Structure formats: C-alpha cells, structure tokens
Amino acid sequence: MTSAQRLAGLMVAQALALSSAPLMVFIGGLIGAQLHPDPSFSTLPIAAMIIGMASAVWPASRLAGRYGRRPVFVGAMLVGVVSSLLAAFVVYQFSFWGFTASAWLFGCVGAVIQQFRFLAMSFVPQDQQASAASKLLLAGLASAFIGPELSSLAEYFPALGFAAAFVGLSLCMLLAGVVLLFVVPVKTSVNTAIKEAEPRSWPELFRQPDLILAMSAAAVAYVVMSFVMTATPLSMTTLSGHDVGDAKWIIQSHIVAMFLPSLFTGRLVGYFGIHRVMLVGLLLFVCSLCIGAYDESLLHYLGSLILLGVGWNFLFVTGTALLAQCYQSGDAAKVQGMNDMLVFGTQAIGSLGSGAILLMFGWQALLLIAATGLVWLALVMSWNYHLRHNN
Structure with a gap:
C-alpha cells in the first residue's frame, strides 16, 4: 500500500471516529438537561469529554511508543464501540452519571485519534509534513457533518430517542477500526525510525x-x-x-x-x-x-x-x-x-x-x-x- 493510500485511509478513519466530538457538542447538553433535574449540570458530560481527552493524551502517546501504533489505534476504536453502546444504553435508561462516564471515554478515544496526525506525517518527507497534517484536519470537516447527522437517527427510531445516535456512532467507530487495520503498518511504532x-x-x-x-x-x-x-x-x-x-x-x-x-x-x-x-x-x-x-x-x-x-x-x-x-x-x-x-x-x-x-x-x-x-x-x-x- 502506498503512502498516499495510507494517508487517505487515515483521513477516512479520522472522519468516522472523530464524529463523536461534534455529536456530543450538538446533543450532549440536550441529553444532560433531560437526564438531570438541575440545568447547571447539563453541560457536564461535554466537560467530561474534554477532561477525558486531556487526561489520556500522555498515556496514549506512551502506549503507542511502547506497543506500536497499530494495536493502540485499533484498540481505541474498540473502546469507542463499547463506549458508544454504553452511551446508548445509559441514555435509554435515563442515567445521567452513566452518560457522563461514557462521555469521558469518548474523550479518551479522542486522545488517541489526535495521534493520527503524527502517523500521517511519518508517511511523507519532512517538506511535506505540514501538508499531511493539514489533510488530516480536513477530515474534521467531514466529522463536523457526520456527527450532528447521527442525531437524526432519533427521528427514525423514536422509541430509542437519542440513544439511536450512539448506536450509529458505534458503527462509525467499528468501521474506523477496520480501516485502521489495513492502513496502519503492522510494525509501526512511534520510536522505530532510528533504533539507535x-x-x-x-x-x-x-x-x-x-x-x-x-x-x-x-x-x-x-x-x-x-x-x-x-x-x-x-x-x-x-x-x-x-x-x-x-x-x-x-x-x-x-x-x-x-x-x-x-x-x-x-x-x-x-x-x-x-x-x-x-x-x-x-x-x-x-x-x-x-x-x-x-x-x-x-x-x-x-x-x-x-x-x-x-x-x-x-x-x-x-x-x-x-x-x-x-x-x-x-x-x-x-x-x-x-x-x-x-x-x-x-x-x-x-x-x-x-x-x-x-x-x-x-x-x-x-x-x-x-x-x-x-x-x-x-x-x-x-x-x-x-x-x-x-x-
């Protein structure tokens, strides 16, 4: 597989997996208001997602350096599938704190997604690294539309309500994991270029x-x-x-x-x-x-x-x-x-x-x-x- 194909695959995976963030920004506060009687708590799940990302970036990079990017990236997508299904379940069960916990997990997955850009830059020479990083950011534009569109699944499955959006998100995470299996080299680690x-x-x-x-x-x-x-x-x-x-x-x-x-x-x-x-x-x-x-x-x-x-x-x-x-x-x-x-x-x-x-x-x-x-x-x-x- 060529570097251009791997970069395109990373863009697809990022667009799918990163859709959790705009989805949470769009409906996280609405769900929080529905699940908690105090309106001041409504945006706590969104805050939990941001805190989850901030708290996981260091462990994510260290794990990638120790075990390689492929198992860490694919494993994160599996965590994303589980956290999405957990979010669907707790929303259906009207559990505010369960939803907050799942939002924190979305943030942890997001910390791993942020590592995609470093892998993208490793595919190209130094003078093309800025271009590779900017292309990964372009995938965020697709995420900005995919995420909010998932919320429309509530209209097709009214019995589930917003829980349907997170079932859809679990499929996005699963597809992203499958794409990463093909585009991330097996022996790709953060510290592989010069072992000495x-x-x-x-x-x-x-x-x-x-x-x-x-x-x-x-x-x-x-x-x-x-x-x-x-x-x-x-x-x-x-x-x-x-x-x-x-x-x-x-x-x-x-x-x-x-x-x-x-x-x-x-x-x-x-x-x-x-x-x-x-x-x-x-x-x-x-x-x-x-x-x-x-x-x-x-x-x-x-x-x-x-x-x-x-x-x-x-x-x-x-x-x-x-x-x-x-x-x-x-x-x-x-x-x-x-x-x-x-x-x-x-x-x-x-x-x-x-x-x-x-x-x-x-x-x-x-x-x-x-x-x-x-x-x-x-x-x-x-x-x-x-x-x-x-x-």
Whole structure:
C-alpha cells in the first residue's frame, strides 16, 4: 500500500471516529438537561469529554511508543464501540452519571485519534509534513457533518430517542477500526525510525527554541479558540439578544473556517515557510479579537469567528509541523505526549472557564483575557526570531 493510500485511509478513519466530538457538542447538553433535574449540570458530560481527552493524551502517546501504533489505534476504536453502546444504553435508561462516564471515554478515544496526525506525517518527507497534517484536519470537516447527522437517527427510531445516535456512532467507530487495520503498518511504532537514537532529557529537548515555539503555537491556538468559541453562543443569545438560530449558523461557519483552509495550508507552508504562516495565524487571531470587541452585531460575530477558525488552522498546522522537526526517534513518544497534554489541557481550561467569565465580566473582558495568550505567543515568536537570525 502506498503512502498516499495510507494517508487517505487515515483521513477516512479520522472522519468516522472523530464524529463523536461534534455529536456530543450538538446533543450532549440536550441529553444532560433531560437526564438531570438541575440545568447547571447539563453541560457536564461535554466537560467530561474534554477532561477525558486531556487526561489520556500522555498515556496514549506512551502506549503507542511502547506497543506500536497499530494495536493502540485499533484498540481505541474498540473502546469507542463499547463506549458508544454504553452511551446508548445509559441514555435509554435515563442515567445521567452513566452518560457522563461514557462521555469521558469518548474523550479518551479522542486522545488517541489526535495521534493520527503524527502517523500521517511519518508517511511523507519532512517538506511535506505540514501538508499531511493539514489533510488530516480536513477530515474534521467531514466529522463536523457526520456527527450532528447521527442525531437524526432519533427521528427514525423514536422509541430509542437519542440513544439511536450512539448506536450509529458505534458503527462509525467499528468501521474506523477496520480501516485502521489495513492502513496502519503492522510494525509501526512511534520510536522505530532510528533504533539507535537515545532519548534525550527534557532540559536538552527544551534547549531547542523551535520546540517551545511549536508547543506554544498549538496550545495558544486551542485555548484561545476554545475560550472564545465556547462563549460565543451564550454571548450572542444572552447578552446581545440574537436568536439561537443565528448563533447556530455562526458556529457552523466557524467550524468550516477551522477545517476548510486545510485544502491549502500545507502548500502555503511549503511556499512561505512554517514561521511566516504561523505569524499570519497570529495576526488573524488579533484581527478576530479586534472585530469581536468593536461591536456585537451579527456581522461582527461572524467575521470574528471566521477569522478565529482560519487563524486556529494556521497555528495548529504550523505548530504540529514544527514539532515534528524537534524530536528524534527516541524522544518521539514523550515529546508528542507532552505536546498534546499541554494543548488539550489548556483547551479544557479554556472551555470550562469561558462561560463563567463571560457571565461575570462580559464579552469585552473575555476577549481581553483571550488576548493574553496572543501576547505570550508573540513574545515567544520574537524570541525565536532573534535566536534564529543571530545564530
């Protein structure tokens, strides 16, 4: 099987397996409200999914380094099948805490799915790694449509209600596992390329300015995006008086803006270089916050969220591509694990804290707090630029 075929298979598997996240975002709060008498608990299952991902990224990378990617990836899909069927059962039985536990398992599976991009980059030469990473992100666009569409199964099986959506999700996970059996090489491990390479210590690794920049770019991309995106529907409907329908299509536009640029992000990186495209991503984030702060009209929300999505894509793709240049075979597992733990840990903090900050301090203050992340990234980029040009 050629590298292009393996990459295409990974895209299919990611589109199927990652559909759990948009499905949970779409109906997780609705189910939570149905299953728990206190409305303040309604979004707890979604929070549990994010926490599950943040808590599992480090073990997932270490397991992949120890046992190889193939058994870990396929095993995760089997866990996804079980957690999907568990979710269907507990929803049918009206068990809120059972549903929360299954959501946590979805997050753990999601942590393994995030490792797909590193395998995709291993299929291609270094100058094509950004393109490979961006193609994997493009699969997220399909997931954004597959996930919510699964909820429509409730209309065809009214006796099951939303439980039918999770039965459908179990089939997606099963199909993803079958695809991975064919596309992931049998002997693929995180640490296989150069067996002789000795793992380096953390102080030695962090002497690389590009490693700090790569992790900072990906982490800032996720925390700022999640922080603003999570608060947007609440700000639009509660504080700005817009309709729920308006908030829905603006969030959908934002999701499209997150993944659609993957069609050309890799080529931009190949032409202009990682650091220049990363700078453009940072500037798009700055423009997004400025537009959002200027006014709270429908048009300003739309412009702000679209730029937020495109900026996220540029920063996450360039951060991932730069990270791949900062480790050898012996340190791959721990560097990838540390990166994802930082990225998705900050995402969890951003998602969980945004609603409370919005209601306590308002939309303008929330955007100002988000800007602190951009200041940090700007400082790291300036420091990195200074070191690269002086050396």
